[in-house]
Amino acid sequence: MAGKLRHWKEKDGRFYARIAVPERLRSYLDRPRSELIEPLGADRRAALRLHPAAVAKLQHLVTEAEQKSKGEKPDPLPARFPLTETQMARSLYAELVKMDDHFRGVPGACDIGVDDLRVRWLRNAMAGKLSDDELQALAGPWVRQFQHLGNTDVVRGSYEWRQLARALCVAEYEALSRLAERDDGDFSGTPTHPMLANPEVPEEPLEPVSLSRLWTDYLAGRVQAGFLKDGGKRQEPVLKSLRSFLKHDDARRITKKDLLEWRDHLLHVDGKAAKTVNDIYLSTIRSIFAWAHDNERLPANVAATVRQPKPRKVHSRERGYTDAEALAVLKASIAHQPKPNQFGFVRETAHMTAAKRWSPILCAFSGARISEITQLRKEDIRCEGKHWVMRITPEAGTVKTGAWRDVPIHRQVVALGFIDFVQAAADGPLFHGAANPARFAMAAASVSDELAKWLRRSGIAPKGIQPNHAWRHRLKTKAREIGISDRVVDAIQGHAGRTAGDGYGDVTLVAKAAAIDRLPDFELT
Template identity: 65%
Template sequence: MEADEAARASYPGKADIKSERDKLMQDAKAGLIGDDALSQLAASLDFLLVRDARSIDRAIREARLAALRREFAAGETHQVQHEIDDYLDRHGLTAEEGSAERSVLANQMMRAEIEALKRTLERDEGDFGGQPSDPVVKPPAKTEELEPVRLSKLWEDYRDSRIQAGFLRDKGRRQEPVMRHLRAYLKHDDARKVTKRDLIAWREQLMTIDNLAAKTVSDIYLSTVRSVFAWAYENERLPDNVAEKVRQPKPRKTDGREKGFTDEEAVALLRASRAHVPKPNQFGFVRETSHMTAAKHWAPLLAAFTGARISEITQLRKEDIRQEGDRWIARITPDAGSVKSGGYRDVPLHRQIIALGFGKFVQAATPGPLFHGATDPKHYARAAQSVSDELGKWLRSLKLVPPGVRPNYGWRHRLKTQALELGLTMRVIDAMQGHSGRTAGENYGDVTLVAKARVIDALPDYPLTL
C-alpha cells in the first residue's frame, strides 16, 4: 500500500494539466503540428496522459486484478513469475520450476496482490478504511493485554493456603529462598512470562554454576516450583503449569557403611562434646556465645537418647523442659520453632542426661530458648537451624563425623539400631522420633509417657569418663 500512496502523490494536479494544455496550444499556433490525424494524436498524447493519469492508472489496476483472479482460479502463475524470481534473488533462495515451494510462494504472492489491488480500488472511491480479509495479509487479531501474575504474590498466596490447610509448619522458610532465587534468575516477577525453557535453563544454572547437588535441585528447588505452579493452575491463576514436567534425575544413592554412628564413633563424639571449652582469640576474647557453647555440650547427648532432629533440640526452650516426679520430660513443639511431623511430642529424658546436670542447667537458664539467642518467636526456627548447621560444621572440623554419615541424622539412625538390638518396640521409637505408623493399625492406641520411659530406661549409658 506504500506504493499506492506514492503513485497517488505523483498524480498530475490541475496546474500540471493546464501547463501541458498550454504547451499543446502553443505548438498548434506555431504550426508545429501536422494537419493529419496521426500527427495531431501524437502531439496530443502527452497532454492526454497527464489529463487522464488517474483513470489510466485505475484501468491498469483493474486489468491486473482481473488477470490475477483469472489465473488464480485456473491454478496458473504466469502473472507473478517475475516477482517470484526477484524475491528469490533478493533473499538468496532457490525454488525450482514446478516445485511445491515455488507453487506455495506464487499462491501467496497472488493472494497478497489481489488484496492490495482491491484496497486501491476502494481508495479510488474515497474509502481509505478498508482492511484485508485474506489471512495471508490480514494482521493478527489483537489479543487482550492480560494483567501480570506476580510470582512473589503467587508464592505468598500458595504459602498461606498451605499453612491454613495444616501444611508448611515452618511457614515456608525452606521454600521461600527458592522462589527468590528463581525471580532473581528470571529478572522479572511475572509468572505468565515463565516458560518451560526458562525453568530448564534455571535448573542448568543450579547444577552447573551454583554447583548444587542433583538431590537438592530435585527435592527442594524444582519440587517447590512445581508445587507453586500446580497450585496456581488448579486455582485458575495461570492457564497452564509449565513446571509440571521439569525434573532433575537423581543418582541412586548407594551406602558404603551404616547410616548411624557406631558405638566407638558415638562415644568419641560425645566425649568431645562434653569436654568442649570455648577458646579465646589472640586478644583473650571468647567469640563463641554461651548459647552455642551450651548447644555443643548438650545437643549431641540429647540427640543420642531421644533420636530427635538436631534442629528440634536446638529450638528447645526452658519452658519445654518439665519435671514430673523424678522424671524429666522434654516437649518438642512447633511453638518453639519447627516440627516436621507437625504436632508436639513429649520425650522422657534418659537418666545419664540428668546425671550430667542437664536439669540444673535448665533450672539456671532464663526463660526462652536454651541454645540460641533469638527473642522473637518468628525467628526461632531460623535461629535453631543456624545453630544446628554450626554444630554439624564443628563436628566435621573435629574429624568426628565419618564419610557417609550426616551429623544431624546419625543419632536418629543409631537410636533405631539400638532399639532393634535391644528388642525394643519400634512403634514407641517412632513416636519418640516423630515418625508416623507404618500401617493404619499402628495408629490405633496412644504411645504414653510410661511406654516411652520404659524404652528410654532400657538404653545403656555411654562410657564418657576416660
C-alpha cells in the same frame, strides 16, 4: 477466561487502538497529546485483526518521541514491535482500502484507473516468479515501511524477506481488486485470498499473572496453615533465581521448556548440586504452581513433571554411630570447653557451648532431629510424675511433622546436670540467642550446622556418616537390639506409622518412658 485487551478502546459502537503518552514525551510529538489513537472501524472482528499492527504503529511513534527527548536521531528499532507476515499483510490491505475511501472524497482523484501492468507483476510476485530485484522494485517500499515501524528485521534476499514481500503483494493485489470493484459501484467486495479472507479472529491476550504475587499469596496460605514459620526465607532465593533467568515475572508465560532450561542453568552454570536443584529449587516451583493451578490462578501446572534425577547414595558403612564412635563423641561433647583466642577472649557464645555439651547426648537418648533439640526452650522442659520430659513443638521453631510430642529425658542426662543447667538458664531458647520467635527456626538450624562442622573439623565424628543425623539411626538400631517396639520408637522419634493399624491407639508417655529407661547408660568416666 479471556482477559481485558490492552491498548483497546470502544466508544459509540466503534473501536480504536490507543496508547497513553507519558507526560514528559508529549511535547516531542508532532502534536502534543496525552494519548495516541488509531481508528479500527465498527466491525469488531475486523478491528481485532487490525489491532496488532495499529498498536505497533502507535508504539513506534512513542519510541521516536523517546529518542527525540534524549537528543537521539529517531532511527528505526528493528523488530521491537514484531508482527507476523499475515498481520502486516492485513494492515497494509486495510490501509490501502482506507486511502481509497479518503481519495474518493477528492474531486478528480478517482479518474485514474488500476494499472494493469502492475496487477500482472503482483500476480507474478504472488506466484513466486520474480527475482529479488524485481520483488524489491515492487514491494520494497512496503517492506521498508514495516521495518521502519519496528515490525520486522528481515534482510533483503533472505527467505523471510521474500515471504514478506509476497504477502504484501497479496495485500496490494486484493486492495486493487476492491478499487476496481468500487469504480464499478460495487462496495460490497471482500478479500478472496486465504491469507486475508475470513481469517481466524485472534484470541484476546490474557492479563499477566505475576509470579511474585503468586508466591506472596502461596506463602500467606502456608504460614496460616502453620508451615514456613521462617517466612519462606529458604524459598525466596528460588523465586529470585527464576525471575532473573526468565527476565520477566509473568507466570502465565512460563513453559515446561523454560523450567527445564532453568534447571540446566542451575546445574551447569550456577554449579548447584542435583539434590539441591531437585529438593529445593524445583520442589518450590512445583508446589507454587500446583497451588496456583488448584486455586484457578493458572490454567495448568507446567512444573508438575519437572525434576532432576539425584545420584544414588552409596553407603560404605552403617549410617548410625557404633558403640565406640558414640562414646567418643559424647566424651568430647561433655568435656568441651571453649578455647580463648590469641588475645585471651572466648569468641564462642554461651549458647553454642551449651549446645555442644548437651545436644549430642539428648539426641543419643531420644533419636530426635538435631534442630528439634537446638530449638528447645526453658519452658519446654518439665517434670511429669517421676520423669523429666522435653516437649518438642513447632512453637519453638519447626517440626517436620508439624505436630508436638513429649519425649522423656534419660536418667543419665539428668544425672549429668542437664536439669540444673535448664533451671539456671534464662527464659527462652536454651541453645541459641534469637529473641524473635519468627527467627527461632533459622537460629536453631544455624546452631545445628555449626555442631556438624565442629564434629567434622575436630575429627570426632567418623567419615561416611551425618554427624547429627547418625543419632537417629543409632537409636533405631539399639531399640531393636533390646526388643523395643518400632511403634514406640517411632512415637519417640516423631516418625509416621507404617501401617493403618499404627494409627489406632496412643503411645503414652508411660510407654515412652519405659522404653527410654531400658536404654543403657554410656560409660563416660
